[in-house]
Amino acid sequence: MEEKDSEFFMRKALEQAKLAYEAGEIPVGAVLVSDGKIITKAHNQTELLHDATAHAEMLAITSGCAHFNSKYLSECSLYVTLEPCPMCAAALAWTQIKHIVWAASDEKKGCSLYHPGLLHPASQLEKGILGEESTELLKQFFKERRQKNF
Amino acid sequence: MEEKDSEFFMRKALEQAKLAYEAGEIPVGAVLVSDGKIITKAHNQTELLHDATAHAEMLAITSGCAHFNSKYLSECSLYVTLEPCPMCAAALAWTQIKHIVWAASDEKKGCSLYHPGLLHPASQLEKGILGEESTELLKQFFKERRQKNF
Numbered sequence: 659m660e661e662k663d664s665e666f667f668m669r670k671a672l673e674q675a676k677l678a679y680e681a682g683e684i685p686v687g688a689v690l691v692s693d694g695k696i697i698t699k700a701h702n703q704t705e706l707l708h709d710a711t712a713h714a715e716m717l718a719i720t721s722g723c724a725h726f727n728s729k730y731l732s733e734c735s736l737y738v739t740l741e742p743c744p745m746c747a748a749a750l751a752w753t754q755i756k757h758i759v760w761a762a763s764d765e766k767k768g769c770s771l772y773h774p775g776l777l778h779p780a781s782q783l784e785k786g787i788l789g790e791e792s793t794e795l796l797k798q799f800f801k802e803r804r805q806k807n808f
Numbered sequence: 809m810e811e812k813d814s815e816f817f818m819r820k821a822l823e824q825a826k827l828a829y830e831a832g833e834i835p836v837g838a839v840l841v842s843d844g845k846i847i848t849k850a851h852n853q854t855e856l857l858h859d860a861t862a863h864a865e866m867l868a869i870t871s872g873c874a875h876f877n878s879k880y881l882s883e884c885s886l887y888v889t890l891e892p893c894p895m896c897a898a899a900l901a902w903t904q905i906k907h908i909v910w911a912a913s914d915e916k917k918g919c920s921l922y923h924p925g926l927l928h929p930a931s932q933l934e935k936g937i938l939g940e941e942s943t944e945l946l947k948q949f950f951k952e953r954r955q956k957n958f
Contacts (some may be wrong), residue, residue: 752860
């Protein structure tokens with residue numbers, strides 16, 4: 659049951675990543691879930707907003723905080739299609755989020771490459787749900803981008 | 809001349825920190841400077857916005873990116889009254905900012921306590937400008953807050 663739920667929410671995050679892809683953004687999507695319900699959906703918008711901080715996770719956090727009128731998301735789960743970067747990991751730590759699930763690992767910029775204390779010690783982690791689909795989407799995006807540049 | 813400039817801009821950041829103080833926010837302020845001119849001023853607004861990501865640096869970055877219509881701030885200097893946390897350090901790295909100046913060190917949450925690669929290798933660092941004034945303001949804030957809680 660739990661596994662099915664995780665896959666359901668990650669599929670919603672992947673739909674967000676596909677929206678990013680179609681908009682020419684690096685395809686990363688996220689959904690924030692509380693009490694079994696999706697509170698907010700977001701995808702990377704760094705190009706559209708010309709804002710280095712507009713990662714899917716950051717937009718989901720800001721939107722989730724607005725929803726709950728709180729700096730804390732300690733009852734929430736974040737499903738994100740790519741391992742958070744250090745900025746997003748540290749932002750998630752500030753929110754004291756309960757549960758973080760990511761699909762693909764990021765071997766170049768993922769928070770695992772940095773200090774383990776970037777994430778909050780109380781946050782439960784789950785990795786690899788729909789990881790192959792997310793990786794495939796990212797590979798396809800960068801392949802197309804390279805082809806356009808030549 | 810350079811030292812006077814740094815102090816001038818840090819004093820503007822301290823004015824922002826004082827605005828945060830008056831609004832009941834942890835007193836941290838920042839100014840973003842390009843070509844000798846202040847592009848944007850910001851102070852911590854996590855309480856007002858109920859947003860864990862609304863640190864002075866993050867607000868300055870988003871506003872600066874909007875000003876230049878660019879994800880990059882590679883010609884800018886950020887003056888901030890407290891050492892950036894890992895979230896803000898990693899966000900500054902994404903912008904490839906040229907120059908970061910902070911006043912007080914943060915011995916509990918400062919980015920120096922984490923991985924050195926959180927900051928961009930091309931960013932020049934300067935520390936300690938008006939550090940005592942910033943530390944004093946923070947101490948006063950937390951002292952008052954403790955008194956209110958008892």
